[in-house]
Amino acid sequence: MLKSILSGEDCAACRFCCSFRRKSLWETPLFDKATKEILEKKYPQAKFKKAGKESFTVDLLHLYKSDDSEEEAACPFLSESGCVLSKDEKPFDCSIWPLRATKIEGKVKVMLENTCPAINRQPIENVENLVKSGLSKKIISYAEKNPDMLKDFQDGFVILG
Ligand code: SF4
Numbered sequence: 347m348l349k350s351i352l353s354g355e356d357c358a359a360c361r362f363c364c365s366f367r368r369k370s371l372w373e374t375p376l377f378d379k380a381t382k383e384i385l386e387k388k389y390p391q392a393k394f395k396k397a398g399k400e401s402f403t404v405d406l407l408h409l410y411k412s413d414d415s416e417e418e419a420a421c422p423f424l425s426e427s428g429c430v431l432s433k434d435e436k437p438f439d440c441s442i443w444p445l446r447a448t449k450i451e452g453k454v455k456v457m458l459e460n461t462c463p464a465i466n467r468q469p470i471e472n473v474e475n476l477v478k479s480g481l482s483k484k485i486i487s488y489a490e491k492n493p494d495m496l497k498d499f500q501d502g503f504v505i506l507g
């Protein structure tokens with residue numbers, strides 16, 4: 347989450363981005379191999395699977411209890427008090443949500459997804475200013491080194507940088 351423009355209260359009441367319907371499984375967070383190996387030891391209940399060339403993500407398929415396409419499965423690192431991961435363990439994806447990196451005409455771009463209710467209640471200028479203040483460079487640089495995190499652009503998303 348974008349801590350500088352989101353409040354802990356908003357997120358505590360929501361948690362949308364830490365739970366996933368089947369159609370949102372493309373959104374589960376990515377971990378590098380070293381972090382995955384640490385987390386497997388610390389949290390044996392968490393299952394991982396390969397995602398892209400170098401990355402791993404949480405495998406949630408076994409957590410669904412019905413065929414309901416609206417059923418959500420929570421990330422195994424979500425507790426009653428929020429994410430249990432330390433700053434070093436938390437995926438970059440999670441720290442920048444609802445921003446994402448995409449590739450358009452060969453160039454990495456920063457896009458804003460349209461499903462975070464707390465961001466959607468704010469003027470888009472708040473996110474634009476944050477992105478322009480240096481976050482865009484950080485995301486693009488990270489995505490160029492970690493192309494597994496690139497997501498497809500979709501209708502409703504907004505390119506910001
Ligand atoms: S979707 Fe937005 S408001 Fe909800 S928990 Fe995630 S960052 Fe917070």
Ligand code: SF4
Nearest residue numbers: 364421423424429440
């Ligand atoms: S790793 Fe933490 S912040 Fe990311 S989806 Fe899981 S619980 Fe949420």
